[in-house]
Amino acid sequence: MRKRMTAAAVGLLMTGATVVATGSANSHGYTENPISRQKLCANGTVQNCGAIQYEPQSAEGPKGFPSSGPADGTICSGGNGRFSQLDDPRGGAWPATRVNSGSYTFSWRFTAPHRTSDFKYFITKPGWNPNSKITRSALESQPFLTVNYGGQQPPFSLSHSGTLPSRSGKHVIVAVWSVYDTPNAFYACSDVQF
Structure with a gap:
């Protein structure tokens, strides 16, 4: 009887560990x-x-991105309809991080780091309309920063430095983290005030 209960407890623990491990594999990362x-x-x-707000x-x-990836107007949500609130410009009222052109340190937080191809950062063009959704035509066609990661797995938090282009006023930075061994990437839009 004791052996059966011990075996059942071990089985339950193994199942629980599998569920926990599988659950964390469904989560990934965002910019801080x-x-x-x-x-x-x-x-x-x-x-x-x-x-x-929960994930x-x-x-x-x-x-x-930008040659493929989420459709225009759904870039901030990664094209995921469950998160469409991220695509809403909210009348330009998203809180903005104060930045200056020049050297800047970008930081990511990962809940499940994946082998990574690269990180790319795009910025809105001068004169873009903060009341409209993010589209490819609102962004510079080339990233202002690309960090190649060569298939390595990042730690749970990662920072890298780059140079913010010359801008004034409010803009949006679109950060794209491309996973090395899946067809997906993660998207993060950050509102900034130069």
């Missing part, structure tokens, strides 16, 4: 600096965000 829209929703700074790490969509 500059703070992303999903992080602003998760920390309660922005209200009425829907499901993304800020999950704005995942097809990789290959």
Whole structure:
């Protein structure tokens, strides 16, 4: 009887560990600096965000941006309709991180780091309309920063430095983390004020 109960307890523990491990594999990452829209929703700074407030790490969509990937107007959510609140410009009222052109340190938080191809950062063009959704035509066609990661797996938090282009006023930075061994990438939009 004792052996059966021990075997049952071990079986239950193994099943629980599998569920926990599988659950964490469904979560991924987001930018903390500059703070992303999903992080602003998760920390309660922005209200009425829907499901993304509970899983800020999950704005995942097809990789290959900008030639492929999420459709225009759905870039901030990664094309994931569950997180469409991230695509809403909110009348230009998303809180913005104050930045200056020049050297800047970008930071990511990962809940399940994956082998990584690269990180790319795009920025809105001068004169873009903060009241409209993010589209490819609103962004510079080339990233202002690309960090190649060569298939390595990042740690749970990662920072890298780059140079913010010359801008003034409010802009959006679109950060794209391309996973090495899946067809997906993670998208994070950060509102910034130069």
